[in-house]
Amino acid sequence: MTEVLRLDGVTKSYGAVVVADAQSWSLQAGEALGVIGPNGAGKTSMFNLVTGTVAPNAGRIWFDGQDVTGWPAARRCRAGIARSFQVPQPFGGMTVFENALVAATQGAGERGAKAEATCLDVLARTGLLPKANVLAKGLTLLERKRLELARALCARPKVLLLDEIAGGLTEAECHSLVATIRDVRATGVSIVWIEHVVHALLAVVDRLIVIDFGRKIAEGEPHAIMASREVKEIYLGIEADA
Amino acid sequence: QTPTLKIGYVSPATGPLAGFGEADDFIIEGINKALAGGIENNGKTWMIEIIKRDSQSNPNRAAEVASQLILEDEVDILTGAATPDTTNPVADQAELNGTPCITTDCPWQPYFFGRGGNPEKPFEYTYHFFWGLEDVIANFTALWDQAGVKKTVGGLFPNDADGNAWGDAKLGFPGPLAEKGFTLIDPGRYEPMNNDFSSYINAFKDGGAEIVTGVMIPPDFGTFWAQAGQQGFKPKVVTIGKALLFPSAVEGLGDRGVGLTSEIWWSPNHPFKSSITGESCKQLADGYTAATGKPWTQPIGFRHALFEVVNDVIKRAADVEDPDALVEAIRTTALPTMVGKIDWATGPVANVSKTPLVAGQWQKPADKLELVITTNVQAPEIPVGGTLQLLS
Amino acid sequence: MEWLNAILQGTLLGGLYALFAAGLSLIFGVMRLVNIAHGDLIVLAAYLGLVISAGLGIHPLLALVLVVPAMAGIGYALQRGILNRTMGDDILPPLLVTFGLSVIIQNGLLMGFSADPQKLQAGALETASLSAGGLTIGVLPLLMFVTAVAVIAGLQWMFYRTALGRAFRATSDRQDVAQLMGLNRAHVFALAMALSLAVTGIAGVFLGIRTSFDPSIGGSRLIFGFEAVIIGGLGNLWGTLAGGVILGVAQAVGGQIHPSLQLLAGHLVFLLILAIRPRGLFPKMEG
Amino acid sequence: MPDPVLSLNRLDARYGDFQALYGVTAHVNEGEVVAIIGANGAGKTTLMRSIAGLIRNAPESILWKGQPIGRLRADQVAALGIALVPEGRLLFPSLSVEENLIIGGQLGRRGPWNLGRVYELFPILKERRNQQSTSLSGGQQQMVAIGRALMSNPELILMDEISLGLAPVIIKQIYDALPGIVGQGMAAVIVEQDIAKALSVTARVYCLQEGRVSLEGRSDTVSRDEISRAYFGM
Amino acid sequence: MRVTRSSSISKAAMAVGLVVLLVLVAAPWWASRADLRLMGEIYLYVSLATLWNLLAGYAGLVSVGQQAYVGFGGYGFFALAMLAGVPVLVALPLAAVAGALVAVPVAMLIFRLRGAYFAIGTWVVAEVFRLVAAQTPALGGGSGASLPADIVKSLADSRDLREAMAYWLALGVMVLTVGTVFLILRSRRGLALTAIRDNELAARSLGIDIWRTKFFVYVVTAGLTSLVGGLIFLQKLRISPDAAFSANDWTAFVIFIVVIGGIGTLEGPIIGTLLFFALRETMAEMGTIYLIALGVVAIGVMLKAPTGLWGLIRARTGAELFPLSRRVQGIGRPEG
Numbered sequence A: 001m002t003e004v005l006r007l008d009g010v011t012k013s014y015g016a017v018v019v020a021d022a023q024s025w026s027l028q029a030g031e032a033l034g035v036i037g038p039n040g041a042g043k044t045s046m047f048n049l050v051t052g053t054v055a056p057n058a059g060r061i062w063f064d065g066q067d068v069t070g071w072p073a074a075r076r077c078r079a080g081i082a083r084s085f086q087v088p089q090p091f092g093g094m095t096v097f098e099n100a101l102v103a104a105t106q107g108a109g110e111r112g113a114k115a116e117a118t119c120l121d122v123l124a125r126t127g128l129l130p131k132a133n134v135l136a137k138g139l140t141l142l143e144r145k146r147l148e149l150a151r152a153l154c155a156r157p158k159v160l161l162l163d164e165i166a167g168g169l170t171e172a173e174c175h176s177l178v179a180t181i182r183d184v185r186a187t188g189v190s191i192v193w194i195e196h197v198v199h200a201l202l203a204v205v206d207r208l209i210v211i212d213f214g215r216k217i218a219e220g221e222p223h224a225i226m227a228s229r230e231v232k233e234i235y236l237g238i239e240a241d242a
Numbered sequence B: 001q002t003p004t005l006k007i008g009y010v011s012p013a014t015g016p017l018a019g020f021g022e023a024d025d026f027i028i029e030g031i032n033k034a035l036a037g038g039i040e041n042n043g044k045t046w047m048i049e050i051i052k053r054d055s056q057s058n059p060n061r062a063a064e065v066a067s068q069l070i071l072e073d074e075v076d077i078l079t080g081a082a083t084p085d086t087t088n089p090v091a092d093q094a095e096l097n098g099t100p101c102i103t104t105d106c107p108w109q110p111y112f113f114g115r116g117g118n119p120e121k122p123f124e125y126t127y128h129f130f131w132g133l134e135d136v137i138a139n140f141t142a143l144w145d146q147a148g149v150k151k152t153v154g155g156l157f158p159n160d161a162d163g164n165a166w167g168d169a170k171l172g173f174p175g176p177l178a179e180k181g182f183t184l185i186d187p188g189r190y191e192p193m194n195n196d197f198s199s200y201i202n203a204f205k206d207g208g209a210e211i212v213t214g215v216m217i218p219p220d221f222g223t224f225w226a227q228a229g230q231q232g233f234k235p236k237v238v239t240i241g242k243a244l245l246f247p248s249a250v251e252g253l254g255d256r257g258v259g260l261t262s263e264i265w266w267s268p269n270h271p272f273k274s275s276i277t278g279e280s281c282k283q284l285a286d287g288y289t290a291a292t293g294k295p296w297t298q299p300i301g302f303r304h305a306l307f308e309v310v311n312d313v314i315k316r317a318a319d320v321e322d323p324d325a326l327v328e329a330i331r332t333t334a335l336p337t338m339v340g341k342i343d344w345a346t347g348p349v350a351n352v353s354k355t356p357l358v359a360g361q362w363q364k365p366a367d368k369l370e371l372v373i374t375t376n377v378q379a380p381e382i383p384v385g386g387t388l389q390l391l392s
Numbered sequence C: 001m002e003w004l005n006a007i008l009q010g011t012l013l014g015g016l017y018a019l020f021a022a023g024l025s026l027i028f029g030v031m032r033l034v035n036i037a038h039g040d041l042i043v044l045a046a047y048l049g050l051v052i053s054a055g056l057g058i059h060p061l062l063a064l065v066l067v068v069p070a071m072a073g074i075g076y077a078l079q080r081g082i083l084n085r086t087m088g089d090d091i092l093p094p095l096l097v098t099f100g101l102s103v104i105i106q107n108g109l110l111m112g113f114s115a116d117p118q119k120l121q122a123g124a125l126e127t128a129s130l131s132a133g134g135l136t137i138g139v140l141p142l143l144m145f146v147t148a149v150a151v152i153a154g155l156q157w158m159f160y161r162t163a164l165g166r167a168f169r170a171t172s173d174r175q176d177v178a179q180l181m182g183l184n185r186a187h188v189f190a191l192a193m194a195l196s197l198a199v200t201g202i203a204g205v206f207l208g209i210r211t212s213f214d215p216s217i218g219g220s221r222l223i224f225g226f227e228a229v230i231i232g233g234l235g236n237l238w239g240t241l242a243g244g245v246i247l248g249v250a251q252a253v254g255g256q257i258h259p260s261l262q263l264l265a266g267h268l269v270f271l272l273i274l275a276i277r278p279r280g281l282f283p284k285m286e287g
Numbered sequence D: 001m002p003d004p005v006l007s008l009n010r011l012d013a014r015y016g017d018f019q020a021l022y023g024v025t026a027h028v029n030e031g032e033v034v035a036i037i038g039a040n041g042a043g044k045t046t047l048m049r050s051i052a053g054l055i056r057n058a059p060e061s062i063l064w065k066g067q068p069i070g071r072l073r074a075d076q077v078a079a080l081g082i083a084l085v086p087e088g089r090l091l092f093p094s095l096s097v098e099e100n101l102i103i104g105g106q107l108g109r110r111g112p113w114n115l116g117r118v119y120e121l122f123p124i125l126k127e128r129r130n131q132q133s134t135s136l137s138g139g140q141q142q143m144v145a146i147g148r149a150l151m152s153n154p155e156l157i158l159m160d161e162i163s164l165g166l167a168p169v170i171i172k173q174i175y176d177a178l179p180g181i182v183g184q185g186m187a188a189v190i191v192e193q194d195i196a197k198a199l200s201v202t203a204r205v206y207c208l209q210e211g212r213v214s215l216e217g218r219s220d221t222v223s224r225d226e227i228s229r230a231y232f233g234m
Numbered sequence E: 001m002r003v004t005r006s007s008s009i010s011k012a013a014m015a016v017g018l019v020v021l022l023v024l025v026a027a028p029w030w031a032s033r034a035d036l037r038l039m040g041e042i043y044l045y046v047s048l049a050t051l052w053n054l055l056a057g058y059a060g061l062v063s064v065g066q067q068a069y070v071g072f073g074g075y076g077f078f079a080l081a082m083l084a085g086v087p088v089l090v091a092l093p094l095a096a097v098a099g100a101l102v103a104v105p106v107a108m109l110i111f112r113l114r115g116a117y118f119a120i121g122t123w124v125v126a127e128v129f130r131l132v133a134a135q136t137p138a139l140g141g142g143s144g145a146s147l148p149a150d151i152v153k154s155l156a157d158s159r160d161l162r163e164a165m166a167y168w169l170a171l172g173v174m175v176l177t178v179g180t181v182f183l184i185l186r187s188r189r190g191l192a193l194t195a196i197r198d199n200e201l202a203a204r205s206l207g208i209d210i211w212r213t214k215f216f217v218y219v220v221t222a223g224l225t226s227l228v229g230g231l232i233f234l235q236k237l238r239i240s241p242d243a244a245f246s247a248n249d250w251t252a253f254v255i256f257i258v259v260i261g262g263i264g265t266l267e268g269p270i271i272g273t274l275l276f277f278a279l280r281e282t283m284a285e286m287g288t289i290y291l292i293a294l295g296v297v298a299i300g301v302m303l304k305a306p307t308g309l310w311g312l313i314r315a316r317t318g319a320e321l322f323p324l325s326r327r328v329q330g331i332g333r334p335e336g
Ligand SMILES: Nc1ncnc2c1ncn2[C@@H]1O[C@H](COP(=O)(O)OP(=O)(O)OP(=O)(O)O)[C@@H](O)[C@H]1O
Pocket: A137, A138, A139, A140, A141, A142, A143, D015, D018, D020, D038, D039, D040, D041, D042, D043, D044, D045, D046, D047
């Protein structure tokens, strides 16, 4: 197994608020990594650092064997890091299809019919095809979230960063989402998934890390982590059994 | 059916220069009435139709409407008035399209040299009548000589067509002033709509200027004059072109408007009369006041004279339908008008005929401001109405 | 001494710019509204001052008692009647509407008052001056500066310390959610515009005392107002004052070097500041 | 049975040409907690926005204590004592955390909720009180949104997907707090995707399907089967 | 399932457009001198409006300082033709290149600004251009300069041919600008541009180099605007700083045209220009009333049809004359 992504002592703070505290972890090719942690722990901030929308105060980020710490976000995306936003960021004035096409042509660098085929395929897989010609600003919150996923997939990433895409789904929808993500993973894409809907997460990931106050406080096999006392206390809010 | 000749007329009816166009409707109405019976040319009667277009005080728009008048309305003669911003683009369009063109109300240097004119090779179709910088300089210096104050002059010239011409080292004030023994303090050209004249006031104070001159728009002069007061600068004579033309502008200055001096191109006291109606200057001015309830202004006489020339040219032209014949008639004009004699044969350059200029002071003998002629060195036929009083 | 004087006069000029800009800054901060008609509204206020002070035969500063509420009323009506219907994320529709207003006001005034320059007569105040250590300071510019400081202090306090100010900021962020808080956005925006035009009323009367005006001069002063707002940073009224002063001093010092540099110096300083601090010197809100 | 505080009579709602709700009839009794469930795009948010006045409706289609309020603006509805916790939080970015809360209470309605009690409910907010609201994490923002609605001391609180994006511990906290919130006579309508959770905290439930009420029942008696039929119309 | 970019309407429109273009090319044979001149002016305004629309409507760069480039093009053309004696047909494209070149440092400066700040920044830059022109004595400084009649006459010997040339130049520039903008919008770059306008954060994260995309558009627009500027002042014959850098003539009216016509559409600027000229030709002589009417139209359209006239038409009919948008066909119920 080769390593596709590595964080080395990445640190970021806003004044007194430390959102990443010397974070170090790595991701293997084809691996699915889950991230949990209380609200405000710094999970989304970590994505911002990895994708380059925020620059770290210290530490290095390696992607595919290269130091990408100084790269702008766009370059990282073209190199193969795509994300979905927790708070959806659609291109409101464009249709759903065009939203996807942006990712396929810019992020993945595909052209013409190939790009279009990619988009149609991804929209079909994410259930957005019926809305393909609708302006993105007319979507409901959950549809916007699906669009986030679809766009990230159209960028044909090596590493896919997902930020809370299962919230608000019905059980059936959640199942199909899990199936979709498994498919993606089966194509060799590495995934980092932040999710509060723990059962969905556990159905996919190989490994779990827990973040609190910007620090990685636990890492390991998902079920073992979930059973740990610390996670129960700070995350699930269950009295840890003595 | 009498045939009709079309006269295009471009002037600023709206925008910052609208004051110059204020009397247009009154004058055109009067002309239309006076010429209702048509103009006789070679035994044939021609009606004239004056087509008025608004330049909106904007040279782009002036060029546009001039070209419309030429191309669309197919006017036989194009006329225009008021500041280089109107006269120059109008004349340029006429020159290129070969349309006879008469303009006025802009000193001739910014008109002629501002258009890249060359005395050796004059324009073919475009003619202008007004006074020039040499006249304004002669009048102003005569005025200041009368005053008997220290011969140090502060100059306020903006970076616009008028200001650059007045302040020009060759054509403008600096040369003649030096010759006549005046010291000119000229800090440089300011941008119109200036908000702060402190640096000028400083320079004038330091240099001990007792006279201030320049060619300014009213808001700029207002700012300067207020700041001069606030910063303790008290010149004895202030002679400013353009800004003090209109009674309303001077009235606005309140008591500080009294005693300011300015060039006078036309007044009800000028001893001229209309070649069309025979009216005197006073009658024309009174007519305006009666019709509009407003005090007379200097452009009135020149607007009237513009159409006097048109009338005369049409009468004399060998063939009114031939532009070249019309131009020939313009060139050979020798007509006494409301603003004095207009004759292109005697002009400083072939395209320019000069009209007399005097200067005077805004005085308040009773409770009303009056523009009193105090100098007539250039035009002794125009009577002087009073003597110059110092400001402080 | 010359330079000291230039700086002093520039600072006072800055007060004028700040007074012009304060109302602009307020509605720019509250509604992200780029009010192209602001300059023309100032001129409108000057004409109002003219009509009132000439009509009642009172000092123009006394006329403020009527001009300010009248302008506030106009502002309220304008916002509720017209501008509110174009408020949204897009800055263009309100920009175009205010452009339309600007043209209408200018030409309406031209029809009503002709192009003749007018001035407000403030008597001895206009030329009164104080001398100190070889420097002469006009009382009027000083009064304008002090007024600008007072107006800005008042607006700043209102914006950040009162419920009304909170309502302004909340509504500027999210109109529909502000409605959920019981704020009627149409009313809130109209109040902001009323306040802005009340300040404009003061600016207009001072403008009319300071120099002569005609219907067309509003636009040429607008750019300095915007520059002052932006140098200072969005949502910070003190910043607007600082912006005005920086602009005024830059112009005065530039003019002292050579008159042709006066305006250019102001603009260049503006661009320089933005090159270094793209959100202005002291921004308090997101642009 | 007491008169309902809120009743919906054949409520239609549209976005331009698109009709999102068709003849929805429902009611909420005083102090009662009601759940609205339904698939994506069923119209839950539209329903909430209609009640809150963000979408204009026929006047008589929404009655508040017998008065028609369908046509009122949102600020007028808010003044009556109806508060909405909007889907997606929607805080005011230029207000600090505390100001966001204060502005919720700016109507000045009397009641048990004030800054102190909100801070008691969500202690982290007290720590962050002077921070810009945009700099909070998603979950913290949701707390502010709830606190802001509570600050108006509403008689009816509408909560649209409040647990979306919250860590389990916070969801637990909020649902634990819910009885306390509604205990003092406040009625509530909650939209929740976690059906089990929705049923456990509410008295009655409405299920929407493509803009129509497809099921109405008591939370403790409806069966899973009925619900899945109501969800998908099978 | 397939993706199409043209509809039957757009195909028909393109065919009709081609015929109209041919008729317009032949105008010197059927139109009067005045009409030629008016049409030439309309083409130049269509060009300016289309270019501004590309900036503001598609790239989200709301500039209120495009007069900087109109004026720069005008002055550049005057300088080349008058001072350097460059032939008119060479001077015009050179002025365009010069405009694109000065846009490079300007872009580096003003691209640091956002939204309304950007707008005011562009305005100030245009003012700086104006002041610099006013301080350039070789070109008449604040007084301005007239183009010697000889230079215009050098375009062609006979007056008719000269006027036809001026007309074709304007028509050519319009076809060039509209065509360029159309091609940009159809390209990958056009898609990126719209994405940036809608959401910069997302655009960045999807691999779009925002700065470069905007920079490209800004520089191309500046070059073409300068070209139009050169042509405008070839027609006006006279240039002065206030006229060349007039915010009203070259930006405010252009914004009026685009927004009234329908921003963010290619059809909007064309419709807006036609409306603007219809108003002007019928009312301009009414002076103040005309200008007041213009203001009323601006306000009226913004209140009644904030998406502009074309927006209104498109909402009613779904028509699109230029094949730009992409529709996925065969996905069941047609929506949107
Ligand atoms: N602003 C809008 N314009 C047009 N259609 C809209 C708009 N908002 C919502 N809709 C449509 O109205 C329908 C109902 O939407 P609504 O947001 O009420 O659903 P919901 O039940 O809240 O869904 P979700 O669970 O996804 O939040 C959907 O089909 C949606 O596409």
